[in-house]
Amino acid sequence: MNRSELREELVALLLQDELRYTTAQVAERGGVGPEQAQRLWRALGFPDPGETVAFGDADVRAIRSVQAGIEQGVLEDDTTVRLTRALGQTMAKLADWEVSTLIDQLERDVGAGRAGSRLERATWLAQHAAPVFEELMLHVWRRHLAAAAARLEALGAADEELLSMQMTVGFADLSRFTSLSNSLDDNDLAALVERFEERCADLITAxxxxxxxxLGDAILYVSPDPCGATRTALDLVAQVGSRDDLPAIRVGLATGSVISRLGDVFGPPVNLAARLSHVARSNRVLVDDDTAATLGQEFEQRALPPRPLRGFGNVSPITVSQRRGFRTR
Structure with missing residues (x-):
């Protein structure tokens, strides 16, 4: 099988469909107007295919399902488009992440003689690994959806407050990352960023x-508990910043009301946490007054001289550390 045939087989295996319709044709079969079909397609993150054949029967079924939900009053039209956009952006990032992760294995498999080319091995993986991951993806989505619903319910807030909540925001970034990145080749830089993100994510979740x-050289996290967020920050310094294969890190923490939208968080605490991390010394944790006021005897605190922070005027950061001899339960 030549390269062109392999590429077509790979696409067919991943889509599990045959492309046979234009935008106008898929809209007609899906029971929507061309403009609605185009709107959904754009929301999913794909360019307009024009008159090109770009859709199959699976696309028709998807459009019918969406349209049925709107007609039956399950979802409003605007809500549907917003959810579609969230799905498209999330899946685009996931797909890029998966492909970049698999490239390393494809290279090793070809080097070990398991396949004649990356494309050939990718086709084999699409046959054997994709179905398993698809099932896992659906399971993980349901678990995260349940967790997100539980967090919302736990707030017990009024309707207008459901997207605004009291949180502690942490911003951790690598020290001197720009100069370091200029001294590394692409592979070493990618490996460093992946180690940083992986280790930080594990500690934050724990x-x-x-x-x-x-953000490559930085990670933004939230916690409903200022003490927990502070422990996390100190763990990041102790277990990430002290590693020989990673640079030192700096962490800023700020507590207050944040708005949760579009899978992101916004508000003054987010900005203040980032500003604090940028003025922190290597392997240090700086917190704002609101965070410091909630911390107990577990932590040592020391106020630093005021310094200008863009957007906040003169601020006296507070450096925190674990109190010697103190053990949490």
């Missing part, structure tokens, strides 16, 4: 926090 997003 303390009951949630990773909101990663």
């Amino acid at each position: 303390q009951g926090g949630r990773v909101i997003k990663t």
